[in-house]
Amino acid sequence: MSDLGARLRARGKRLTSQRERVLAAVGHLGHGTPEEIAEAVAADGGAAVSASTVYRALEALSELGLVGHTHVDHRAPSYHLAEHAxxxxxxxxxxxxxxxxxxxxxxxxxxxxxxxxxxxxxxxxxxxxxxxxxxxxxxx
CATH class of the missing domain: 3.30.1490.190 (Ferric-uptake regulator, C-terminal dimerisarion domain)
Known part of the structure; x- marks a missing residue:
C-alpha cells in the first residue's frame, strides 16, 4: 500500500482509508459493480462510506491504472483489479x-x-x- 500512496501523491491525490477499502473490496470480489463494491466496503467493519465516495475512489484508482472496468451489460460497469484485465x-x-x-x-x-x-x-x-x-x- 505504500507504493499506492506514492502513486496517488504523485498525481496530487492522497491514500485515504476509503480508497484502500475500495481497492481491497475490488480485489476480494474479483468483479463488482459500484453497488456491490459499496456493499463489500460497508460489510468490512469500517466506518460508513457513501456511494459517491466509492465512485470517486473507483475513478481515482482507475486513473492510476490500479482498477479497470468492463461493460458486461447496459447497467453499471463491472470493476476488477487492473492485473485481472x-x-x-x-x-x-x-x-x-x-x-x-x-x-x-x-x-x-x-x-x-x-x-x-x-x-x-x-x-x-x-x-x-x-x-x-x-x-x-x-x-x-
Missing amino acids: THLHVVCRGCGWVGELPLEVADELVARLDDRLGFAADVSHAAVHGLCRTCREATS
Whole structure:
C-alpha cells in the first residue's frame, strides 16, 4: 500500500482509508459493480462510506491504472483489479451467465479492425453478448 500512496501523491491525490477499502473490496470480489463494491466496503467493519465516495475512489484508482472496468451489460460497469484485465468477457443474453476467455481469442478481430480501419481496439473493456450453449439448446 505504500507504493499506492506514492502513486496517488504523485498525481496530487492522497491514500485515504476509503480508497484502500475500495481497492481491497475490488480485489476480494474479483468483479463488482459500484453497488456491490459499496456493499463489500460497508460489510468490512469500517466506518460508513457513501456511494459517491466509492465512485470517486473507483475513478481515482482507475486513473492510476490500479482498477479497470468492463461493460458486461447496459447497467453499471463491472470493476476488477487492473492485473485481472487479461481476459475477454462473454455474456449470455438468455440466462445472464458471464464467462471469461483469454484476450488472445480476439486477436484476429483486433487485427482486422486495425487493417481495415486503422482502429486499435482494446477488448479488455468489452463484453461479447450472445447465447450460451444451454440457452441455445433450449431455443432449438
